[in-house]
Amino acid sequence: MASLKEVRNRIVSVNSTQQITKAMKMVAAAKLRRAQENILQMRPYAQKLGEMLSTVSAGSESSVDSPLKVVRSIEKVLIVVVTSDRGLCGAFNTNVVKATVQLIEDKYAAQAAKGDVEIFAIGKKGAESFSRRGFKVNSTYTDLFTRLSFVAVKEAAEIIMTAFSEGRYDAVDLVYNEFKNVATQIIHTDRYLPIVSEQPTSKVKKAEVNYIFEPTEEEILAELIPKSLKIQLYRAVLESNASEQGARMTAMDKATENAQELLKELKLVYNRTRQAAITTEILEIVGGAEALKAS
Incomplete structure (x- = not known):
């Protein structure tokens, strides 16, 4: 059985840890509120822009050539992996890494065997994980979350588009967490490049998309x-940021609850140990008194 001092030190340690997890939960909750507002404002804009692109393409009489639409035989692949810069957020980063590894095994096993799969890491945890696995990692933008803005993400997107246009990659995929709620994040593995022109649905008649363009x-x-x-x-970066804060808030809440349960157990052990020590002292005193009487 542990001594009273050891149990007391453990109680102090767990109590300090609990205070830290409580504070981290509050910080994550504050960041989550801002991140959630950002993604809720971004989603309608991103969806409408995608619809506009599809509608204009559907109504187009001629095929507009773009290096971003060129479909080539897939030899070299770039996978954009969005993770976090810090840990303590449960399985948030692990799930993204697992999904990326699964994607490589399912679709790009031949390219990976030749060393033609490269990781574009947004988030330090993803860069560290794939570097350990022996992948070539472009970690130029691992600190995006410290200065999260459209300007910073735009620069990363331009680098990816330029690399694809120049033929350095034949396919670009995007892996990230989509924010659903505080406790749930959904892994997405989307094709980023090349752009595949969507055909107009049966509901969209040609007359309905026959516009006059200016310019x-x-x-x-x-x-x-x-x-x-x-x-x-x-949008993927904003989704991941909101998902990260939700995952960290949930993880810290669970850690706080676990610390509370551990404190109850330690206090019970402490009281039992203290009671046993007191009982032992009483027995020693009684034994000594009896010995004196006998003498």
């Missing part, structure tokens, strides 16, 4: 395609 439709699509890709990446 030309080529100029409009040339502007919409890169902007849509930048917004798509920015």
Whole structure:
């Protein structure tokens, strides 16, 4: 049985840890509120921009050539992995890494065997994890969350688009957590490049999408395609940021509860140990008194 001093030290240690997890939960809750507001404002804009691009493409009489739409035989692959910069957020990062590894095994096993799969890491945890696994990692933008803004994400998107346009990659996929609620995050593995033109649905008649373009439709699509890709990446980063704060809030809440349960157990052990020590002392005193009487 542990001594009273050891049990007392453990109680102090667990109590200090509980205070830290409580504080981290409150900080995560405050950040989550802001992150949730950002993503809720971004979603309608991103969806409408995507609809606009699809509608204009559907109503287009001519095919607009763009290096971002070129479909090539897949030899070299870039996977954009969005994780967090810090841990203590449960299985948030682990799930993204597992989903990415599964994607590589299912779709790009041949390319990975040749070393032609590269990771574009947004978030330090993803960069560290895939570096340990032996992948070539571009970690230029691992600190995006410390200065999260559209300008920073736009720069990353432009680098990815330029690399694809120049033929350095034949396919670009995007893996991230979508925010659903505080306790639930949904892993997404989306094709980022090349852009596949969507065919108009049966509900969209040609007359309904036959617009007069000003300026030309080529100029409009040339502007919409890169902007849509930048917004798509920015939305993924915002989704991941909100998911991270929700996951950290949940993890810290669970840690606080576990610390409370551990404190109850330690206090029970402390009281039992103290009671046993007192009983032992009483017995020693009684034994000594009896010995004196006998003498």
